[in-house]
Amino acid sequence: MARLDCPGVAKLARLARLDLTSAELAVLTPQLDAVVEYESRLGELDLEAVEPLAHPLDAYNHLRDDAARPSLPLSQALVNAPQQRDGLFAVPPALE
Amino acid sequence: MQTALQQGQARASDWLATSLSVIAQRDPLLHAFLHLADESARTAAQQWDDAARYASGPLAGVPVAIKDNLATHDMPTTCASRILEGYRSPFDATAVERLRRAGAVIVGKTNMDEFGMGSSTENSAFGPTRNPHDPDRVPGGSSGGSAAAVAAGMVPVALGSDTGGSVRQPAALCGIVGLKPSYGRVSRYGLIAYGSSLDTVGIFGRTVADVARVLGVIAGHDPRDGTSVDAPSEDYEADLDQPVVGLRIGVPREYFAEGLDPEVATLVREALAAYERQGATLVDVSLPHTPHALAVYYLVATAEASSNLARFDGVHYGQRARAGNLGELYERSRGAGFGPEVKRRIMLGTHALSSGYRDAYYQTALKARRRIQQDYLNAFAVCDVLAGPTSPTTAFRLGERLDDPLAMYLADIYTIGANLAGLPAISVPCGRSREGLPVGIQLQAPLLAEARLLRIAQIAERASLKN
Numbered sequence: 316m317a318r319l320d321c322p323g324v325a326k327l328a329r330l331a332r333l334d335l336t337s338a339e340l341a342v343l344t345p346q347l348d349a350v351v352e353y354e355s356r357l358g359e360l361d362l363e364a365v366e367p368l369a370h371p372l373d374a375y376n377h378l379r380d381d382a383a384r385p386s387l388p389l390s391q392a393l394v395n396a397p398q399q400r401d402g403l404f405a406v407p408p409a410l411e
Numbered sequence: 412m413q414t415a416l417q418q419g420q421a422r423a424s425d426w427l428a429t430s431l432s433v434i435a436q437r438d439p440l441l442h443a444f445l446h447l448a449d450e451s452a453r454t455a456a457q458q459w460d461d462a463a464r465y466a467s468g469p470l471a472g473v474p475v476a477i478k479d480n481l482a483t484h485d486m487p488t489t490c491a492s493r494i495l496e497g498y499r500s501p502f503d504a505t506a507v508e509r510l511r512r513a514g515a516v517i518v519g520k521t522n523m524d525e526f527g528m529g530s531s532t533e534n535s536a537f538g539p540t541r542n543p544h545d546p547d548r549v550p551g552g553s554s555g556g557s558a559a560a561v562a563a564g565m566v567p568v569a570l571g572s573d574t575g576g577s578v579r580q581p582a583a584l585c586g587i588v589g590l591k592p593s594y595g596r597v598s599r600y601g602l603i604a605y606g607s608s609l610d611t612v613g614i615f616g617r618t619v620a621d622v623a624r625v626l627g628v629i630a631g632h633d634p635r636d637g638t639s640v641d642a643p644s645e646d647y648e649a650d651l652d653q654p655v656v657g658l659r660i661g662v663p664r665e666y667f668a669e670g671l672d673p674e675v676a677t678l679v680r681e682a683l684a685a686y687e688r689q690g691a692t693l694v695d696v697s698l699p700h701t702p703h704a705l706a707v708y709y710l711v712a713t714a715e716a717s718s719n720l721a722r723f724d725g726v727h728y729g730q731r732a733r734a735g736n737l738g739e740l741y742e743r744s745r746g747a748g749f750g751p752e753v754k755r756r757i758m759l760g761t762h763a764l765s766s767g768y769r770d771a772y773y774q775t776a777l778k779a780r781r782r783i784q785q786d787y788l789n790a791f792a793v794c795d796v797l798a799g800p801t802s803p804t805t806a807f808r809l810g811e812r813l814d815d816p817l818a819m820y821l822a823d824i825y826t827i828g829a830n831l832a833g834l835p836a837i838s839v840p841c842g843r844s845r846e847g848l849p850v851g852i853q854l855q856a857p858l859l860a861e862a863r864l865l866r867i868a869q870i871a872e873r874a875s876l877k878n
Contacts, residue, residue, distance in 0.1 A: 331761040332721075332745055333749070333757065354763075360782070366778070368784055370638075371594045371609075371834075395727070397725060404726055407740055
């Protein structure tokens with residue numbers, strides 16, 4: 316299995332949308348590498364014909380009637396918004 | 412023997428006053444609570460006292476503490492994370508709502524490992540909780556605040572959550588009872604998600620009977636949780652006194668292998684011998700995939716976490732960092748808001764799901780998870796419950812495992828299987844080490860067999876009290 320190095324961990328941080336300092340990267344890299352190496356022990360198992368189990372119950376979709384119901388009022392839905400404008404969540408521009 | 416709930420005080424306000432005075436005395440050192448709701452609790456208690464003549468509930472006037480990842484409309488819900496500092500949920504979690512309806516008085520919100528990620532409660536952004544039996548040691552985690560609050564006598568019962576052992580392990584390390592119900596038995600509505608296919612709402616108490624009563628209140632179908640099981644609720648408390656005849660206890664040989672503290676092994680074996688004296692038969696069983704369960708768990712839990720925690724982005728709620736554009740806003744808010752363990756797990760999950768590795772890691776883990784479930788089904792063909800240690804060690808010292816995440820993860824070795832397979836499991840005290848630290852025995856039962864699990868747990872509890 317591939318080992319994790321600093322550039323690899325920096326790439327993971329970008330994918331996970333985490334701003335990490337170089338000091339954090341230096342600490343995290345060997346720690347993550349050790350866990351990933353530990354995880355690789357699953358490679359020892361013969362799992363050829365095994366069906367994956369994503370969920371402990373026999374999961375199926377519960378559908379309710381497609382009828383309108385009251386939901387959270389706008390004022391409450393926005394109560395924790397760091398910034399809001401005209402009843403919407405406000406953010407800085409996505410594109411420069 | 413009277414339980415804490417049975418010997419509770421006649422008036423809700425007196426019960427609350429006792430609870431608040433123990434908190435005032437012990438919490439400055441132990442730090443079990445992140446938020447105390449003294450005012451709203453006093454109002455709630457007064458309301459129950461005023462209504463006492465014509466209203467009653469199974470938990471009337473009982474002071475209860477709630478882990479800070481369960482939503483409460485009248486107090487903060489932070490998951491012990493900077494990123495949710497100041498967050499107030501507009502609604503109650505279903506479990507909290509049902510407690511209130513049954514008469515419980517919510518005293519406050521308890522400390523935890525940030526987002527439930529940890530086994531010591533040291534990963535709280537607001538400082539660790541200490542073990543009431545020895546303040547230099549951890550209470551376990553991630554629900555360490557709730558466990559310490561019950562063990563220190565601050566509240567008779569508390570709610571936690573259990574994704575990989577986060578109720579059972581701190582219960583063992585603090586010397587109390589901790590129940591993880593079957594997946595889907597208690598609604599997850601309002602439980603802030605960590606690993607959605609593993610998360611359960613769990614219960615701490617000083618006795619099995621108290622835990623059974625709380626389970627009766629919070630269990631049951633909830634249309635607001637799509638994975639909530641639509642099975643008839645049982646009277647778990649009344650069922651406790653049903654006789655247990657021809658009990659077969661499976662003892663997985665993998666649970667007594669390398670890494671188990673010999674003192675813990677001795678006390679658990681003594682508890683098993685006590686079962687035998689009561690007429691139970693011990694059956695040697697094998698859960699052959701146990702050595703691989705931890706790897707499966709850390710792949711599944713982190714993959715689900717990396718997806719669940721994407722919602723904390725500084726846009727809709729929580730802490731927002733200053734940024735010139737939206738991408739920076741996400742990265743800086745998350746970089747500043749999450750602690751080190753949460754970052755580690757998000758990155759591990761991102762790795763497990765990333766292009767080129769998904770088959771080798773995540774898919775492989777799901778296949779191995781099927782094998783783990785099959786191991787349990789095979790074992791339950793020859794026994795009624797499985798018994799073994801809850802945690803491989805007693806409470807460790809603060810700081811001892813902080814630099815070695817893998818060593819910390821090993822604290823969950825015996826508890827993660829029940830989450831992967833969705834089974835109900837409980838930790839019951841079974842003695843103290845020579846240093847006076849509590850040890851717990853874990854019992855695991857088939858899916859939805861809580862009533863049986865609690866009955867069998869009570870036998871262990873009674874045996875342990877006799878010693």
